Amino acid sequence: MDVLTPTTLVEALRLKAEHPDAWAIQGGTDLMVALNFDRARPERVLNLNEVRELRGFTRQNGSLRLASGLTYAEIEHGELRDELPALAEASRTVGSPQIRNRGTIGGNLGTASPAGDAIPPLAVERAEVECASVRGTRRVPVTDFITGVKRNALEQDELITAVWLSPSRAPQTFMKIGPRNAMVIAVVSLAVAADDELRACFGSAAPRPVLVTAPRDEASSFPERVAEAAAPIDDVRGSERYRRHALRVLTERALKRVLA
Amino acid sequence: MRVSLTINGERHEADCWEGESLLFALREKLGFPGSKNACEQGECGSCSVLYDGTLVCACLVLAAQADGHEVTTVEGLAEGEELHPVQQAFVDAGAVQCGFCTPGLVVATADLLRRSPDPSDDEIREALSGNLCRCTGYAKIFDAVRAAARS
Ligand SMILES: Cc1cc2nc3c(=O)[nH]c(=O)nc-3n(C[C@H](O)[C@H](O)[C@H](O)COP(=O)(O)OP(=O)(O)OC[C@H]3O[C@@H](n4cnc5c(N)ncnc54)[C@H](O)[C@@H]3O)c2cc1C
Ligand code: FES
Ligand code: FES
Numbered sequence: 001m002d003v004l005t006p007t008t009l010v011e012a013l014r015l016k017a018e019h020p021d022a023w024a025i026q027g028g029t030d031l032m033v034a035l036n037f038d039r040a041r042p043e044r045v046l047n048l049n050e051v052r053e054l055r056g057f058t059r060q061n062g063s064l065r066l067a068s069g070l071t072y073a074e075i076e077h078g079e080l081r082d083e084l085p086a087l088a089e090a091s092r093t094v095g096s097p098q099i100r101n102r103g104t105i106g107g108n109l110g111t112a113s114p115a116g117d118a119i120p121p122l123a124v125e126r127a128e129v130e131c132a133s134v135r136g137t138r139r140v141p142v143t144d145f146i147t148g149v150k151r152n153a154l155e156q157d158e159l160i161t162a163v164w165l166s167p168s169r170a171p172q173t174f175m176k177i178g179p180r181n182a183m184v185i186a187v188v189s190l191a192v193a194a195d196d197e198l199r200a201c202f203g204s205a206a207p208r209p210v211l212v213t214a215p216r217d218e219a220s221s222f223p224e225r226v227a228e229a230a231a232p233i234d235d236v237r238g239s240e241r242y243r244r245h246a247l248r249v250l251t252e253r254a255l256k257r258v259l260a
Numbered sequence: 261m262r263v264s265l266t267i268n269g270e271r272h273e274a275d276c277w278e279g280e281s282l283l284f285a286l287r288e289k290l291g292f293p294g295s296k297n298a299c300e301q302g303e304c305g306s307c308s309v310l311y312d313g314t315l316v317c318a319c320l321v322l323a324a325q326a327d328g329h330e331v332t333t334v335e336g337l338a339e340g341e342e343l344h345p346v347q348q349a350f351v352d353a354g355a356v357q358c359g360f361c362t363p364g365l366v367v368a369t370a371d372l373l374r375r376s377p378d379p380s381d382d383e384i385r386e387a388l389s390g391n392l393c394r395c396t397g398y399a400k401i402f403d404a405v406r407a408a409a410r411s
Contacts, residue, residue, distance in 0.1 A: 001278040003261065003324040025322060029302055032320040035279050036300040045278070049325050073314070096390020097368070099302055101314045102321070182389035183303060 002044045009053040009132070012159060015046055017134045020156035022046040026054075026069050027102035029095070030111045046159075054106070054161065065130075066163045068106025072118075076100060083167045086121035086191045089174040093117060093189075096182055106160045109145060112152040115204045119146065120191035121174050123201035123209050127165040133158040143201070146208045170195035171258040175250045176203075177238075187238040188246045190226070192254035198222050200251060205230035205243050219259060223251035263327045267292060268336025276323040283307045283318035285326070286333060294334040294363045305391030308364040309333050315371045317390075334363035337370060346370045349408035350401075357395035365391045369405050378409055 004022060006012040016022060022044035025031045034040035048054050054069040057080065064083065072091035075081070081088040094100050094117050108118040109129060119142060128139040131154055142163070145153050154160065172193035178184030189203035198219060200212045212229045214222050232243035264273045267290065274289040281300070286292040286309070296306035300319045307318040310332035318331075337344035343351070346369045356362050365388065372379055372387040379387065384405050393401060 003278045003322065005324070005327070025325070028320045028322055028325065032281060032322060033301045035322075036281060036319060041279070045322065045324075047322065047325050095302065096305065097387060098305060098308060098315050098317045098390045099320075102316050182386075 072100035086172040120201040130162040282321040285323040353404035355404035
């Protein structure tokens with residue numbers, strides 16, 4: 001195994017083009033588990049921790065650019081809390097302080113787990129993922145970026161460099177069901193936002209995220225619509241039926257919060 | 261590969277295999293066995309260290325990533341023979357049974373009290389939510405944290 005540690009984005013993209021098989025590592029909270037348990041033996045690891053351009057966030061003409069290395073702790077404690085309340089709520093539910101200090105939104109998108117907690121709040125804000133390579137950059141809506149369970153739309157030579165969004169400022173919330181208040185992989189999760197329209201996206205209830213929308217005056221049928229849009233499975237964490245039921249209940253509760 | 265890092269204020273170097281964790285390097289190569297290895301998947305917190313001043317699980321940092329960075333382990337908390345106030349409080353409160361979780365909890369508590377010298381019970385619960393203890397039932401650990409905050 002080889003570890004490549006670029007210090008600039010240009011160098012990182014060049015290395016990824018030269019070694020398309022290299023696995024990126026940011027916080028390592030997913031990848032290190034795979035390495036420690038011998039579930040992955042990549043030939044090369046591309047350590048992005050020293051690339052300054054992949055840290056923090058910036059603003060451009062009313063849009064926010066969240067760099068791929070933005071951590072949950074930074075979202076939870078910093079000024080983004082007010083602009084992206086659902087993402088901040090979701091960040092607070094991730095793992096433990098240790099995990100939130102290291103885990104990043106880029107890593108969450110890279111892993112593309114149906115339970116990824118950053119994904120529903122980003123989807124209801126219609127966020128786009130910036131994918132970059134030596135060939136250039138492109139933006140893909142979050143809901144298209146995740147193509148299936150642990151699959152995403154990245155090309156072999158691409159890296160996730162950022163997430164773009166224009167904060168809607170809509171009242172919004174995130175909810176997550178699990179056996180404990182910390183260290184929980186969602187049984188189901190849900191983000192809901194309400195302005196002229198109602199928007200919802202769920203986690204752990206379908207192979208890929210779906211953005212469910214409805215006019216604001218259709219709030220009464222919205223919980224059913226969200227539950228129907230899901231395609232949950234039976235697994236160790238919950239049954240298909242429970243998940244659909246929970247989505248209905250969570251949507252009702254979320255609407256009470258955001259329409260209040 | 262050669263990894264060079266600062267541990268508890270002193271420069272150290274080790275030859276590491278590219279796939280090994282900072283925890284493995286600390287314990288097996290660098291002579292810092294204080295951080296404990298239990299789950300290797302970020303669940304138990306017994307490997308907690310401060311990494312560039314933030315609390316992390318050393319099992320989830322690639323040793324190679326730590327090159328050029330600063331680590332504080334539980335060994336770096338005491339001043340010579342004098343225990344760190346958090347360590348002393350754990351001893352006095354009887355918050356240590358088998359002791360396996362203790363180094364991680366001590367580091368996490370020291371980190372909490374540095375940020376928030378007089379934490380509420382909810383804050384304590386939240387700050388220690390990534391550290392598991394199989395023995396104590398946590399009550400004495402809470403006593404220790406409150407006592408350390410007072411001292
Ligand atoms: C104890 C524990 C609890 C957890 N709890 C939660 C939880 O509650 N909710 C949740 O959603 N997740 C949870 N996770 C999973 C994990 O913390 C998150 O998915 C996190 O966002 C991963 O980010 P990272 O930077 O650590 O990723 P890494 O492990 O560094 O990378 C993850 C994946 O993304 C790829 N990748 C990383 N960066 C890039 C990039 N820039 N471009 C392309 N690919 C990239 C990597 O190759 C790898 O496949 C938990 C993990 C642990 C160990
Ligand atoms: S050994 Fe690192 S968290 Fe358990
Ligand atoms: S004292 Fe034994 S695990 Fe905590």
